[in-house]
Amino acid sequence: MKSGRKKAFNVIYGRVLMIIALLVIQIVLLGFVFMRLRESLPYIYGGFTIITAILVIYILNKNENPSFKLAWMVLLIISPVFGALFYLFVKFQVESKLINYKLLKIIDETQQYLSQDEEVISELEKVDMQVANLAKYMINIGGYPIYKNTYIKYFSLGEEKFKEMKEQIKKAEKFIFMEYFIVEESYMWNSILDLLEEKVKEGVEVRFMYDGMCSLSLLPYDYPKTLEKKGIKCKMFSPIKPVLSTAQNNRDHRKILVIDGKVAFNGGINLGDEYINHIEKYGHWKDTAIMLTGDAVKSFTLMFLQMWNINEKDHDDFEKYIAIEKENQNAIGYIMPYGDSPLDNENVGENVYLDILATAKKYVHIMTPYLIIDNEMMTALTYAAKRGIDVKLILPSIPDKKSAFMLARTYYPELIQAGVKIYEYTPGFVHAKVFSSDDEKAVVGTINLDFRSLYLHFECATFFYKTNTVNDVEGDFQNTLSSCKLVTIEDYNKLNIFYKIGGGLLKLIAPLM
DSSP, X not given: OHHHHHHHHHHHHHXXXXXXXXXXXXXXHHHHHHHHHHHHOHHHHHHHHXXXXXXXXXXXXXXXXXXXXXXXXXXXXXXXXXXXXXXXXXXXXXXXXXXXHHHHHHHHHHGGGSOOOHHHHHHHHHHOHHHHHHXXXXXXXXXXXXXXXXXXXXXXXXXXXXXXXXXXXXXXXXXXXXXXXXXXXXXXXXXXXHHHHHHHHTTOEEEEEEETTHHHHTSOTTHHHHHHHTTOEEXXXXXXXXXXXXXXXXXBOOOEEEEXXXXXXXXSOOBSGGGGTSSOSSSEXXXXXEEEEETTHHXXXXXXXXXXXXXXXSOOOHHHHHOOOOOOOOOOSEEEEEEEOTTSSOXXXXXXXXXXXXXXXXXXXXXXXXXXXXXXXXXXXXXXXXXXXXXXXXXXXXXXXXXHHHHHGGGHHHHHHHTOEEEEETTEEEOOOEEEETTTEEEEESOOEXXXXXXXXXXXXXXXXXXXXXXXXXXXXXXXXXXEEEEOHHHHHTSOHHHHHHHHHHGGGGGGO
């Protein structure tokens, strides 16, 4: 057993080292070109200096987040020619544009199945015009309607979701779609895999898609073939390659499970033992998820199929998977699942969060594992607090990434001074991505308060309004708060000076974290 683990470790470790080595070689070659231009070809070097000045003007006028502009301009100022070469190298890559073209084409094909029910939106306008306007934005820009007739069940821990998802998988009769950011050969995944194999034998269609980051250390590179042999259709999204490419920065961070088009799961919980506290990595793991039954499941079904079909020559018969007989859920409220793409220049995930902060009347309560935010989000959080809204954030006390935690704490002083209350979860790590507001609105999904989630990853979440589940989300927030420590400005001031300096330096590359 030990020799097998050692062999697997050596394979994985060797794979990671090879990828890193090849990436370093490419960066060194770029540096070599830069040095040759500087030493041997002064006229070309001088020409690149002019190009750098033009790029600075171009970046200043570009329709892009100021934080990303600043990161590029810092690089251009520190090393004008190398910065210009690197910027041109990144921007002239076509892989991301090709992925976006294919995705937009599929979204256009599926749009006929995601039309907004006019009766629902008309009713919502009478209840709350602000929420109706958010729904209109989502259908016009994001392409996802708002629904009624959908029941939501909230899970305050990963182990609760794990138990329910196993029960629902057992009930599957037609198809099971799974899309996850992280999957690790573990008790959790192996338990689910056993069920999936049984379902395949029963004639159920099973598809599984996971992000290519798993191929670095969690799974063998040819793992899709392993699942194919079991009768499970499998894809690895954007496999990690030893090539400098911006497309590899756009990970599939979604967590989706759809069963028969009738049941869907969404939330922060991946397929690994720490997510269900079967093992302990960073203390107690606090995570959340929801289960939907009813009309709104259709959005998650098509969300999965859109991603699955990106690299398919012949697209699915989408209607086959959504022609589900409607069932009355006896549920109240409005439910809006939505996805967010990093390639369409529309920051849907962030805009939903900003809308909640801008329209709050009493409170906005947030759980997030990371706090690496741009000026827009900082302004929204502080302005809400300054106008008397009770803004509370729960973050981890035991981080999974020390550099990200160090950077997160650099935002504490400005937030605390504005009246935002920051709490750290003392038992361990918070991985939940939750907003709740005014006993009326809530969001549960995969979207963190950091640049990667808000700008660089494929994400998904569920917004719900005036459902009974909103109270469950807020109740869970209050229960979690009882296990947290309030962070004061005095606590921040006691931090080691080198810790603060390190966090400040990390802000220079915050958009890349």
